[in-house]
Every structure is written in C-alpha cells, then in structure tokens.
Amino acid sequence: MDTVEEFIIRTFCLIDDELKAVVGGARLRERGFAPKLSDAEVLTLELVGEILGHNTDTAIWTYFRRHWLSLFPTLGSRTTFTRQAANLWVLKQKLHRRLLARLELESFRLFLVDGFPLPVCAFCRAPQAKSFGGEAAIGYCASKKMWYFGFKGELVVSGSGVIVSWTAGPANIDERAMLWEVTEGLHGLLLGDKGYIDGPLSQTLEAERGLRLEPVRLRSNMKEPRPESRLRELVRTRELIETVIGQLSDRFGLGHIRARDLWHLTSKVSRKILAHTVAVLFCREANDYSLRFARLIAA
Numbered sequence: 111m112d113t114v115e116e117f118i119i120r121t122f123c124l125i126d127d128e129l130k131a132v133v134g135g136a137r138l139r140e141r142g143f144a145p146k147l148s149d150a151e152v153l154t155l156e157l158v159g160e161i162l163g164h165n166t167d168t169a170i171w172t173y174f175r176r177h178w179l180s181l182f183p184t185l186g187s188r189t190t191f192t193r194q195a196a197n198l199w200v201l202k203q204k205l206h207r208r209l210l211a212r213l214e215l216e217s218f219r220l221f222l223v224d225g226f227p228l229p230v231c232a233f234c235r236a237p238q239a240k241s242f243g244g245e246a247a248i249g250y251c252a253s254k255k256m257w258y259f260g261f262k263g264e265l266v267v268s269g270s271g272v273i274v275s276w277t278a279g280p281a282n283i284d285e286r287a288m289l290w291e292v293t294e295g296l297h298g299l300l301l302g303d304k305g306y307i308d309g310p311l312s313q314t315l316e317a318e319r320g321l322r323l324e325p326v327r328l329r330s331n332m333k334e335p336r337p338e339s340r341l342r343e344l345v346r347t348r349e350l351i352e353t354v355i356g357q358l359s360d361r362f363g364l365g366h367i368r369a370r371d372l373w374h375l376t377s378k379v380s381r382k383i384l385a386h387t388v389a390v391l392f393c394r395e396a397n398d399y400s401l402r403f404a405r406l407i408a409a
Contacts (some may be wrong), residue, residue, distance in 0.1 A: 165363030199377035220269030221299030249281025
C-alpha cells in the first residue's frame with residue numbers, strides 16, 4: 111500500500127514509460143510552444159485524481175494545485191490544464207491498449223458485455239439542449255428504470271474484471287448495433303443479458319471471430335434448456351460487469367460527466383476507463399485479483 115505521494119510517483123513512472131513507447135520520436139504538436147506541464151504529468155494528474163475520487167477537471171486541478179504543487183510546480187491555469195487534458199484523448203486510448211497487453215489480453219477467453227447510460231444533461235432540459243449537434247438522443251436505462259438524454263455506452267470486461275473495450279452511440283441505439291465494434295479481436299465466450307439475443311448476430315460472431323455469444327437469461331417466451339446449476343454460474347459470473355460499471359459510476363463519476371461535445375465526452379470517458387485499468391494493473395502487481403482499489407493507497 112502506497113502513500114499518496116508514492117502513488118503519484120508510481121503512476122507517473124508507469125505513464126511516462128508507456129507514453130514514450132506509444133509516441134516514439136514523433137512530434138505531437140506541429141506548431142506553437144510546448145506546454146509547460148508535460149503530457150505525462152497531465153495524464154498522471156488525471157488518472158490519480160480519478161482514482162482518488164476527483165471526477166471533474168476542476169476537482170482534479172484544484173486538488174493538485176492545493177496539495178501537490180511541489181510535485182507539479184509548472185501547473186498553470188485550470189483552463190490550460192483542461193484544454194491540454196482534452197487534447198490527449200487519443201493517447202489515453204492508446205495507453206489503454208498498451209496496458210491491456212501488460213495484463214495479457216491475448217490470454218483472456220471469457221468476456222462480459224453490458225450497456226450503461228451516459229446522460230449529458232438533466233432529462234427535463236432535453237428539449238432545450240443544444241449541445242452535441244443533434245448527436246445525443248433520449249433513451250431508457252432498464253437497470254435504473256429511468257429515461258435520460260445523452261448517449262448509450264457499451265462495455266466489454268474480461269472474466270477477471272479488466273475493461274477490454276468500450277464504445278458509445280445515441281441513447282436510443284440498440285445495444286446489439288454496437289456489439290460488432292466492441293468485440294473486435296476477441297475470441298472465446300461472451301456473456302450478455304437477454305437484450306443481446308440475436309440468432310444471426312450470434313452465428314456471425316462465432317463463424318467470423320470465434321466468439322460465442324451466450325445470454326445469461328432467456329426471454330420469458332423462450333424455453334430454457336440449460337440446467338439450473340449452469341444458470342446460477344452464469345448469473346454469478348455476470349455480477350462482475352455490474353461491479354465494474356458500479357465502480358465507474360460511483361468512484362469515477364461516469365454517470366455525471368460534464369461535456370458539451372463528443373471530443374470532451376470521449377476524452378473524459380477514456381480517462382475513467384484508463385484510470386480503472388491502471389488501478390487493476392497495480393492490484394495485479396500486488397497479487398491482488400480483487401477490485402478493491404481502496405487498498406492501493408494508505409489513508
């Protein structure tokens with residue numbers, strides 16, 4: 111278990127090394143002055159802030175400005191930090207893929223898939239909403255029994271709780287329409303809820319990708335051929351993705367993202383996914399295969 115300072119330094123060392131491997135010798139900026147705060151430092155602030163429960167740009171900037179300015183003396187204004195953080199969204203996704211390789215993604219054979227809501231404003235304000243250029247929509251979240259305005263995310267998690275991939279579309283999109291995108295490169299068994307039941311889609315996934323899609327529960331009008339013991343096993347296994355989505359919502363603030371366009375929304379979701387993956391990696395390095403991130407940092 112690290113102190114907060116040790117955890118900040120540990121995260122910076124990880125991100126700095128991986129970022130050098132991702133970028134190589136390429137120039138990230140073709141013009142203008144280089145920012146005073148390095149990209150590795152900005153990403154460290156974002157990831158540590160998220161893991162500590164500071165879920166917004168303002169909260170992260172305020173926390174480090176108030177408590178850790180000695181470690182980041184070139185931390186400038188909040189708007190400069192926010193702009194630089196948003197511009198790094200592609201690097202966040204590339205770093206996520208790098209960490210998946212460290213977590214041995216190629217050995218994973220069990221995956222779980224589920225959707226989650228990404229509201230962008232209060233539902234009562236939806237008729238007046240002008241953000242996102244008409245790309246957001248009104249949708250219904252069955253698990254929370256609520257209507258919302260925004261986007262629908264889709265998440266794939268490994269059988270050990272590692273976030274493998276994610277995507278998002280308008281809130282009224284069918285979850286099955288995003289399944290092909292989030293399962294690229296995966297092989298094995300994919301567990302979903304009854305909303306993913308689709309015979310032709312299942313056949314295509316298995317034939318072209320070697321990925322067998324199995325619903326945890328069937329619809330009420332369908333005959334259940336599987337034994338009760340198998341169903342109990344599937345239900346217990348599926349609880350893991352509910353745990354991960356719960357962490358993203360409660361600890362990382364996934365359900366309360368403040369953004370006015372897809373660029374900022376993508377950057378912030380990518381940040382939360384990457385932060386969760388960093389926390390999982392550190393847990394694995396400590397031979398802890400739980401998802402109890404509170405154990406990483408001493409109180």
